[in-house]
Amino acid sequence: MVVQIRNEPFDAYAEVQIMQDSLEQQGKFGATSVFVGTMRDFNEDESVQSMFLEHYPGMTEKYLTQISQQAKQNWPIIDSLIIHRVGQIEPGDSIVLVAVWAAHRAAAYDANRYLMEELKSRAPFWKKEQLNDGQRWVEKNTPS
């Protein structure tokens, strides 16, 4: 179970491979579910130049660790990985990676969805968008 907050851009797909290669239970997982959230260059009909992602250091890690532990209790998964960016982010950058390894796909899919939904609704991160003519805080996440 790995939770990381990153200040610099990361290669989400390389991170999945690195974690998979390091798993102790080689040969036991048959399903890997991967969700990658990427920064768009538009939001609510406006062009977005870049974004600053603020977080509550300490609480973010604590919360993401708690939901990772909960996922492991709720589903028969082997391991999970959450990486989330903070700081200055450009369109095309990965914002979040959630990957789950399990023997079978149902647990991998369901646990991944659970982690993403919990992260979106409760993890203390906040986005501030840089528009062509100013800045604005994103007020709420889309429901799905």
Next chain:
Amino acid sequence: MSIQVKFFASLREQLQIDEIQIQADQAGTVMQVWQQATNSQAIPANLLCAINMEYVGLEHAVVDGDEVAFFPPVTGG
């Protein structure tokens, strides 16, 4: 007792307070911490609160040494 209070994101900008330490004579609630730290500013709709990095409600009790945080709805992911 001494309470460390933190504000984040749009709330921090509106109140122009990042972090403040308050002293209280007696035990109180998160609501009282808000009032003391903000000079009783109106409580925003959808305000979220945490004590020692765990979500709590406004009526939750605080004790000496707690870290209380106030922030708007989260928008990560």
